Amino acid sequence: MKQETLLKVSGLKMHFDAGKGKTVKAVDGISFHIKEGETFGLVGESGCGKSTTGRVLLRLYEPTEGGVQYRGKHIHKLTEAESFRYNRKIQMIFQDPYASLNPRLTVRDILLEPMEIHGLYGGRKGRLEKVDELLESVGLNRAFANRYPHEFSGGQRQRIGIARALALEPEFIVADEPISALDVSVQAQVVNLLKKLQKEKGLTFLFIAHDLSMVKHISDRIGVMYLGHMVEITASSRLYQEPLHPYTQALLSAIPIPDPDIEDKRKRIILKGELPSPINPPSGCVFRTRCPAAMSICTAKKPVLKEAEEGHYVACHLYDGEVKKEDDEMEVTLQTR
Structure with missing residues (x-):
């Protein structure tokens, strides 16, 4: 479906x-x-x-x-x-x-308030029954309705x-x-x-x-x-297996893996520099000032979110088909997990 x-x-x-x-x-x-x-x-x-x-x-x-x-x-x-x-x-x-x-409100009053504003569940009796139902649906005892927020854990x-x-x-x-x-x-x-x-x-x-x-x-x-x-936008499983954008790769590399052998061997991507101000963002690609794969085109042109693979969208010049090697010394190698 x-x-x-x-x-x-x-x-x-x-x-x-x-x-x-x-x-x-x-x-x-x-x-x-x-x-x-x-x-x-x-x-x-x-x-x-x-x-x-x-x-x-x-x-x-x-x-x-x-x-x-x-x-x-x-x-x-x-x-x-x-x-x-x-x-x-x-x-x-x-x-x-x-x-x-x-x-200042009990849990009952906190839950009743939106129902009363929208006139739901028929009347007071129906709303009180709904309060009990809601508390049970989130794993709380209906007796908690009489308590105040400060009486609960986070x-x-x-x-x-x-x-x-x-x-x-x-x-x-x-x-x-x-x-x-x-x-x-x-x-x-x-x-x-x-x-x-x-x-x-x-x-x-x-x-x-x-x-x-x-x-x-x-x-x-x-x-x-x-x-x-x-x-970047893609399915959850694919993002973790094949991150395309250098920023996504850096984020994922910071997640510890509960296997000491893998954790010791994998390379951590450390982003250099400070996060730019949203008042004065960089020209072109906003990530270029911290990107390990930044090129000259990144300064001049803002990348557009495009479908690099089926269902996998990325805003990066490495995948937009317009990048050409302008000199033999430029070698871009994506760092993966």
């Missing part, structure tokens, strides 16, 4: 005024799509524009340029009635489980956050680094819970993270961002 495209992002730019005539190019022309029922992982260093992208999808920001279509409709051109339905169908799981829950709070996201029966969830603030042992539990809920409820996820080792286990496809640009 062919999966339908649920969400499509085209040439999205999100720029912010930094004052004194300067502009922060947080997201600078990215395009990707997410199919119904899949998990699309979005990874990259802090400050690359991942969370900003998620906030645009939630309509918290009006994009500077480009657009987002949800089931074929532009999300920033919806009528008031369509906007109300969209706000129900797309929800968010926040990064910080300690800051994302109102400390992992339990994140489960409450997940339950709140599910309260409106959404189709699409933006998970903004939902496990980065949790202990490693709890991270696996939350990821397994999300996979279980996805299977049961047919959910679609945008899973934002900077930990590639964890993204591998939950994502069907992965997009890699660098300084506001999308540099």
Whole structure:
């Protein structure tokens, strides 16, 4: 059965005024799509524009340029009635489980609030039954409904956050680094819970993270961002086996392998220099100032995201068919894991 495209992002730019005539190019022309029922992982260093992208999808920001279509409709051109339905169908799981829950409300009231706003489940009785159902669906006892957020651990709070996201029966969830603030042992539990809920409820996820080792286990496809640009998109398994972009290769080389023999022999790719400022990004390819395979064309021309192999897209001049060896001394060797 062919999966339908649920969400499509085209040439999205999100720029912010930094004052004194300067502009922060947080997201600078990215395009990707997410199919119904899949998990699309979005990874990259802090400050690359991942969370900003998620906030645009939630309509918290009006994009500077480009657009987002949800089931074929532009999300920033919806009528008031369509906007109300969209706000129900797309929800968010926040990064910080300690800051994302109102400390003055009980868990019951936290879960009831969105239901009451949207007038769901018939009335008070139906909503209270839904609260119990939600708590059990995320692995919490229904008796916890009377407690306040400060009475829970970080992992339990994140489960409450997940339950709140599910309260409106959404189709699409933006998970903004939902496990980065949790202990490693709890991270696996939350990821397994999300996979279980996805299977049961047919959910679609945008899973934002900077930990590639964890993204591998939950994502069907992965997009890699660098300084506001999308540099590579492919299936999760292929990205880890055959990373094409030098930046992706460097990220993957930093993941430790639990085999001392392999770990000792493999080569770690250390990127030189500092991450450029999104206020004044490099000309041409934004990664060229740190790239071990940079060429003269990288300074003059910005690479476009193209299909290098079937289903494998990369924005790099090494794969665009336009690179010619201009002198015998230039030898580009991709470093692989």
